[in-house]
Amino acid sequence: MIPMVDLKAQYADLREEIEQGFTAVLDSAQFILGPNVQALEEEVANYLGTAHAVSCNSGTDALHLALSALGVGPGDEVITTPFTFIATAEAIRYVGATPVFVDIDGQTFNIDLNQVEDAISPRTRAIMPVHLFGQPVDLAALMPLAELHGLMVVEDCAQSFGAAVDGRMTGTFGAAGAYSFFPSKNLGAYGDAGLVVTSDATTAQELRVLRNHGSRERYHHNVIGYNSRLDEIQAMILRAKLSRIDRYNACRRRVAQSYRERLAGVPGIALPHEDGRGRHVYHQYTLLACDRDAIMTALRSANIGCAVYYPVPLHRQPVFRDAYADVSLPMAEKISEHCLSLPIYPELDDQQIMRVAQTIRHAVDA
Ligand SMILES: *Cc1c(COP(=O)(O)O)cnc(C)c1O
Numbered sequence: 001m002i003p004m005v006d007l008k009a010q011y012a013d014l015r016e017e018i019e020q021g022f023t024a025v026l027d028s029a030q031f032i033l034g035p036n037v038q039a040l041e042e043e044v045a046n047y048l049g050t051a052h053a054v055s056c057n058s059g060t061d062a063l064h065l066a067l068s069a070l071g072v073g074p075g076d077e078v079i080t081t082p083f084t085f086i087a088t089a090e091a092i093r094y095v096g097a098t099p100v101f102v103d104i105d106g107q108t109f110n111i112d113l114n115q116v117e118d119a120i121s122p123r124t125r126a127i128m129p130v131h132l133f134g135q136p137v138d139l140a141a142l143m144p145l146a147e148l149h150g151l152m153v154v155e156d157c158a159q160s161f162g163a164a165v166d167g168r169m170t171g172t173f174g175a176a177g178a179y180s181f182f183p184s185k186n187l188g189a190y191g192d193a194g195l196v197v198t199s200d201a202t203t204a205q206e207l208r209v210l211r212n213h214g215s216r217e218r219y220h221h222n223v224i225g226y227n228s229r230l231d232e233i234q235a236m237i238l239r240a241k242l243s244r245i246d247r248y249n250a251c252r253r254r255v256a257q258s259y260r261e262r263l264a265g266v267p268g269i270a271l272p273h274e275d276g277r278g279r280h281v282y283h284q285y286t287l288l289a290c291d292r293d294a295i296m297t298a299l300r301s302a303n304i305g306c307a308v309y310y311p312v313p314l315h316r317q318p319v320f321r322d323a324y325a326d327v328s329l330p331m332a333e334k335i336s337e338h339c340l341s342l343p344i345y346p347e348l349d350d351q352q353i354m355r356v357a358q359t360i361r362h363a364v365d366a
Helices: 009-029 035-048 059-069 087-094 112-121 141-148 202-213 232-242 245-262 292-301 330-338 350-365
Strands: 053-058 077-080 097-102 124-128 152-156 177-179 194-198 215-217 287-290 339-344
Touching: 009 035, 009 232, 035 053, 035 194, 053 059, 053 112, 053 202, 053 232, 059 152, 059 202, 077 087, 077 339, 087 097, 087 177, 112 141, 141 330, 194 202, 232 245, 232 330, 245 287, 245 350, 287 330, 292 330, 292 350
Parallel strands: 077 097, 077 124, 124 152, 152 177
Antiparallel strands: 053 194, 177 194, 287 339
């Protein structure tokens, strides 16, 4: 059995440290926004090379709070990709704004930067790029475009912790970067957790107010905020994993390299593309297959995990399809029919990778 992600293997290595940390948190009896949360925020800001990190309940909340803190609201349009997890567009809707979907690039699966300009209207306030599967959007090209049009950039970094462009971390280019620490993400907690980074002190302060019931001073409430605080246990776990994240991401890149070698030349599939400027951190290893069903059937009968991220682009989801009936995004629609993600996690070894590759070769030859 080769799963899509093996959190048990990772825990085996972390067990002692996390058990000790767990006991320490219980002994301290401080459970919400305590010293581990504060230390995590400092360590993440430091690691990513930015001034402020504000933790919260989930990646979805991180996106929502970021848009809210930046003043995006009703009547505004936010340009984003249709090929992402629903939370990207949900956050835009939570603040009363309208997602405007721009088609994707067929090689990187990220928003097609050549089509962004055509989607800008007088109501556009922000662009929300998603660094999908850990592949950074070319921010060196996107940022000047956004600046030219006076638009904010809010980066969805849920899948890109540690990914960089020209050596600078994703999340630190835009007005804010939103991270998810959902358990299966590259940096994952053992429950829901998220975080926003920003270089702007006012935005950071606004985020702190919003995540804690709109309160600057205890029991004094200036705005309607949210209960979106991080707890000490998740923060402690994230700190333990943050100290290993470079190794985890290096292992993911090694797995991807190994897949690239072992799947080279297989007919009917296209391996993930990497452009030279960005450091891809392979949250997913996603290829394109002419006959996806045949490969999936073979993998499943060999007890190998696989998954389709994402089978339906957002503009075709039941919740959005009426509002976007006139919108056609042919590349996202095509990719969603052929994309296939293979198992990837830091502990995946060469023998397992060989088994996955052999199974795919046999399925394609059959
Ligand atoms: C996981 C994810 C989110 C949401 O994060 P949660 O922590 O699950 O709320 C948002 N955007 C993308 C691209 C994601 O993959």
